[in-house]
Amino acid sequence: MSKWQNPPKHAVGAKRRRQGEEVFSTNPTMTAPFPIDHDLHCHSVLSSCSSDPAMTPQAILDFARAHGYTCQCVTDHLWDAAVPGASKWYEPQDIDHVRASLPLPTDPQVRMVFGCETEFCGGGKLGLAPENYGLFDFIVVPPNHFHMKGFVRPESVNTEALAADLLVERLEQLLAFNLPWERVGIAHISGGLVFSEGDGPLVLRLVDEARIRAVMRAFAERGAGIEINLACFGPHWRDREDDRLRLYRLAREEGCRFYLASDAHHPTDLSVVPDRAPEVVGLLGLTADDLYRIPHAPRP
Ligand SMILES: [Zn+2]
Numbered sequence: 256m257s258k259w260q261n262p263p264k265h266a267v268g269a270k271r272r273r274q275g276e277e278v279f280s281t282n283p284t285m286t287a288p289f290p291i292d293h294d295l296h297c298h299s300v301l302s303s304c305s306s307d308p309a310m311t312p313q314a315i316l317d318f319a320r321a322h323g324y325t326c327q328c329v330t331d332h333l334w335d336a337a338v339p340g341a342s343k344w345y346e347p348q349d350i351d352h353v354r355a356s357l358p359l360p361t362d363p364q365v366r367m368v369f370g371c372e373t374e375f376c377g378g379g380k381l382g383l384a385p386e387n388y389g390l391f392d393f394i395v396v397p398p399n400h401f402h403m404k405g406f407v408r409p410e411s412v413n414t415e416a417l418a419a420d421l422l423v424e425r426l427e428q429l430l431a432f433n434l435p436w437e438r439v440g441i442a443h444i445s446g447g448l449v450f451s452e453g454d455g456p457l458v459l460r461l462v463d464e465a466r467i468r469a470v471m472r473a474f475a476e477r478g479a480g481i482e483i484n485l486a487c488f489g490p491h492w493r494d495r496e497d498d499r500l501r502l503y504r505l506a507r508e509e510g511c512r513f514y515l516a517s518d519a520h521h522p523t524d525l526s527v528v529p530d531r532a533p534e535v536v537g538l539l540g541l542t543a544d545d546l547y548r549i550p551h552a553p554r555p
């Protein structure tokens with residue numbers, strides 16, 4: 256394994272056991288805290304749902320620097336023109352469009368990373384062609400933009416139970432792709448868009464445990480990051496705390512690593528990471544061992 260990779264968690268555990276340090280992993284006071292020092296998913300003015308002239312890469316960087324971040328990724332919505340079947344909304348947001356933010360501003364403290372949030376419609380329909388994976392240092396894949404009915408969600412999926420089934424099925428289908436998994440983030444698995452006309456947290460509760468565990472184990476083994484999307488943790492979210500955290504808890508038990516995301520579309524939205532992450536991270540009991548980092552390696 257080269258130096259830049261996230262070490263597999265089981266290897267970390269094995270190393271500890273070899274060194275006779277079992278006490279280290281059972282004593283949280285000796286484990287470094289999960290750092291609130293990054294935001295790996297946000298949108299610039301280039302995303303249609305932002306279109307906010309104030310949301311420039313420089314403004315995003317300025318916020319990151321002011322909050323002590325070490326890494327900030329810009330992930331505009333993307334549908335690669337090489338993949339047929341874009342929706343009208345996605346069509347203008349192709350690779351040339353999102354690359355207009357390059358070169359990203361640089362900073363000695365904050366590593367600015369060029370990424371994208373593509374789309375997954377199920378089956379073999381991913382909004383980024385394999386020959387273009389290498390154009391991005393980080394690829395955020397949303398499995399549950401189910402508000403896009405007739406494009407991402409079939410009209411026939413019209414109950415919480417069916418949405419739960421579709422969510423885990425989409426995650427299973429994603430595993431068939433030969434993505435550069437160590438540079439992939441699985442977006443907002445606890446997001447409200449999963450069933451906006453009904454009971455979103457119920458969808459999360461109804462996801463089959465054995466299937467989601469198997470999927471998460473595979474993401475962990477491949478080195479993908481699981482996104483903690485702080486935009487999903489609005490006021491009163493703790494009324495449904497167990498439902499909202501369920502998939503994250505199962506993912507953690509299966510060895511996944513996590514990263515923080517604002518999913519901001521406007522400068523004021525960026526603050527959800529410093530404002531909300533400490534509480535969510537604390538409730539999940541995450542430590543530095545659970546942290547996903549975008550590899551530094553040059554793209555293949
Ligand atoms: Zn999204």
Ligand SMILES: [Zn+2]
Nearest residue numbers: 296298372518
């Ligand atoms: Zn987004």
